[in-house]
Amino acid sequence: MSDKEYKNRTAWTRAIEFLDNDVVRITIHLGTDDDNEYEPPRTYIKVEKNTMVGKKFIVVTEGGDKLNIN
Template identity: 40%
Template sequence: MIARKVRTYGLLLPLVFALLSGCALIESQADEGKQANEAGEEATPVEDEAVEGAQEAKSVKNQVWYKKQEVLSEALPHMSTGGIWYFNEFEHPGNSSEKFNFDEYDILHIQLSDKEYYGHIIDPLGIEIINDSTVRVVLTMKEDSGFVFQREAKESEPARVYIKVKKGALKGKKFLVETDQGEKLSTN
């Protein structure tokens, strides 16, 4: 029992000594700093100048909830032209009510007219309300990699995406559609 206490205290004593001597070292360095300042050496102030690469925080815009809705070409044919369509329970193409639950959400359908994006997969990155009448939709463009779940992207068909949005969230809005690189996309 005594040997156990000696062993325990024997381990604690060096730890306590290390802690106490470390504190003394910090105090001695602080004293040296004070002596240097008293001797006339001034600390160089950090100037308030711009640091290269530093950025200000961006203001937050009103974001709209969304989720990409997977739809195969065979289920809903492409539109005859590029465009932006807002589908809800009252306004939608005939057979789309079989694919979408308009009681729970609305659908934003974007089909690009840019031929350079034929055969591409579109993924939504964000939907941002700019003001009372305008919404920015940011998309990523990916070339079809040939996976089965991406059968929709055919080189002969325009890129398109169906996006679920909160009911009524975008009704009556105008849309700016652009890539994540800031490139404006043509839907006309």
């Protein structure tokens, strides 16, 4: 999430859903982080090896807003 609007935010993973064979939707909670005004939020997900190989990702907030992750 490199978009400037996400700076000063935190991210927590809430859900991972396999929508079909090649698309995964990741739902996150965005919070605020007053100590981090320059860096975009980072969150890490631990899954079995090769589970996400070749997948496309849709990242949304708990409210359903699609996030720009590029």
